[in-house]
Amino acid sequence: MKKFGSFLLSFALVLGIISPSASAATNFSDVNKSTSFYSEIQFLVDAEIISGYYDGTFKPQKNVTRGEAAIMIGRMMELDGTKRATKFKDVPASHSGSGYIASAVSEKVISGYPDGTFRPNQQISRGDMAIILANAFDLNFRPHYTFSDVTSRMKAYGPVLALAAESITTGYANGTFKPHDAVTRGQFSAFLARGLSPLYKQKAALAGGYAQNMTKQYTYAEVDGDVVHTYKYIDGTINGMPLGFMWEAKRTKDGKVVYYMQFENRDSLASGLPYSDISIDLKYPATLHKSWKSYGNSNDYETITKVNTTVTTPYKTFTNAIEVKGSSGYKSYYVPNVGQVKTIDPSGKTVSQLKSIK
Incomplete structure (x- = not known):
């Protein structure tokens, strides 16, 4: 997120001590705690990234326009929103979003059309939203899975996968992303908050x-x-490529640090180092005797050898773990809503076990 790394870093510090529930309620007449994405909307209101309409409403079910998207992205990136002339014939200086539109275009976050228009009142699709957010957040990673309705021929292909890798989207239960569907203001708020x-x-x-x-x-x-x-925002690069949000594993003995990512959807759980190979840790549903290849081109297999098994760690004893044994002889134990809790090498020696969660 090279365009606003310091902004993200300051947010991370604030979020470390303030929970969403600590915020005051929004002043929108049509947004309350039962509204979908209420806390996400509140979070962005507190950050002065989104605002409502003159009549005191937010209209969370209203579809987002290109102009509104540019304004919200512009505020998030702290771009210059001063009203001014733009290069688009349908965005005069008097337009409420002219400054943010001009700035977002200059930052290559959003673009206009070949006919010289920007079409600020046109609704954006989920695919277009993915492109805008991937550009704004400077996303470069891709998960190990794809969506059935997003093909490599689509302009939004890479950006959609980048949003999935960043845990900004999980798609729908049937494995689709629905790139041509419109995006509501509430949904757009949720995507921004996740980013x-x-x-x-x-x-x-x-x-x-x-x-x-x-x-x-x-x-x-x-x-x-x-x-x-x-899990944190890493303001750094590897071989010139940005890192962003990911897991930091830091050894307390000598300070050695390793960064890694986890990717999970309804099909599987995977992990990997930044800009490197990804291993499939689990295939879903996690049933007894299920087997799969660890890597796409390898001969290494993983198999679920026990379910609802008991495993003891310094943190606690779990009774609902699954045991996964690799072809190399290593055994790993996973617990739902917790993650990996223990690893044992082929000789039976424990090489890693959960000590604490806080």
């Missing part, structure tokens, strides 16, 4: 999944000392 905060990424996570909770800090007791795993 900015692990709190909202976790809200959209797979219920009953086996990925680590992005709002928790995990400490594992390992052979070479304790390792603390924290």
Whole structure:
């Protein structure tokens, strides 16, 4: 997120001590705690990224226009929103979003059309939204899975997958993304909030999944000392490529750090190092004897050898773990809504086990 890394970093510090429930209620007459994405809307209102209409409403069910998207993205990125002339014949200086539109175009976050128009009142689709957000957040990673209705021939193909890799979207239960559907103001707020905060990424996570909770800090007791795993925004690069939100595994003994990512959808759980290969850790549904390849081109297999098994760790004893045994002989144990809790090598020695969650 090179365009506003310091902004994200300051948000991360604030979110570390303020929970969504601590915020005051919105003043919108049509938004209350029963409204879908209420906390996401409140979060963005508090950050002065979104606002309502002159009549005191927010209209969460209203479809987002290109002009509104540019304004919200512009505020999030702290771009210059001063009204001014633009290069688009349908966006005069008097337009409420002229400054943000001009700035967002200059930052290559959004673009106009070949006929010289911007079409600020045109509704954006989910595919267009993915392109805008991927540009704004400078997203580059892709998960191991795709959506059945998003093909490589589509302009939104890469951006949609980038949003999935960033846990900004999980798509629909039937494996689709619906790139041509419109986006409501409430939905757009949710996507923005997920891009900015692990709190909202976790809200959209797979219920009953086996990925680590992005709002928790995990400490594992390992052979070479304790390792603390924290999901956070990493303001850095690897070989010139940005990192962004991901897991940091830091060994307390010598400060050695490794960054990694987890990807989970309704089909599987996977993990990998940034800009590297991705391994399939689990295939869903996680049933006894299910087997799969760890890597696409390898001969390594993983198999679920036990379900609802008991595993003891320094943190606690779990009775609902699943045991996964690899062709290399290693055994790993996963617990729903917790993640991996223990790993044992082929000789039976424990090499990693959960020590604490906070």
